[in-house]
Amino acid sequence: MEFDFDKESKKPLITRIIFEVFLWIVQIAAVIFLAYFIIYYALEKTSMMGDSMETTLSDGNPIIINKFSYRFQKPKRFDVIVFKQGGREHSYYNIKRIIGLPGERIQIKEDQIYINGEVINDIINVEPMVNYGLAAEEITLEENEYFVLGDNRNNSEDSRFASMGNVLFDDIVGKAFLRLSPFNLVNKLNLVPEESEEE
Secondary structure, eight states, rough: OOOOHHHHHHHHHHHHHHHHHHHHHHHHHHHHHHHHIIIIEEEEEOOOOOOTTTTTTOOEEEHHHHHHHHTSSOTTTOOOOEEEEETOOSSEEEEEEEETTTTEEEEEEETEETTTTOOOSSSSSSOOSSSGGGGOOOOOOOOOEEEEEEEEESSSTTTSTTTTOOGGGGGGGEEEEEETTTTGGGGGBBOOOOOOOOO
8 A cells, every 4th residue: 555645745735725715714804894893883984064063163174973982871061973863864964062961951041051050161162152042941851862052153053943953862973083184183172271270
């Protein structure tokens, strides 16, 4: 009986080739999965439409949405959110700033925003409001509702008006995370300067 040394010596080579092909397939699958995850669950690019968030965001500014942030925590006051209006057929996203949280009572009077009867200090530079809309009377938010305002308070369709109303949690796409051009974190834009403490 003759032993085929050539055949036996090729076995490790074939095994290595099969392993490398398998590894290559696994890597491609991982890249495809990661791309799918990022596009559909983590990040999305959109553009600011209109002037309602001036001077924080301008018309046409490219924005990256963090769609993952609200899967593990609820939106916070002063977050800039991206959402679609429930029941509306337009395809574009709205971008506004959260002022009132679920369960809170909101009222605007004498150019002050009252939450549960107490004035809140705005963290952004805004002009005095001319039209308080529905918020001239106290509004109580449901457990899944958010009261939003545009930073351009006198040129913004927001929760003060029946045409938009309060935003439902299920309609929130994510948090406005990055402004691409000019580049900056959205939550760092147009803030009221912190007063330096002097003794």
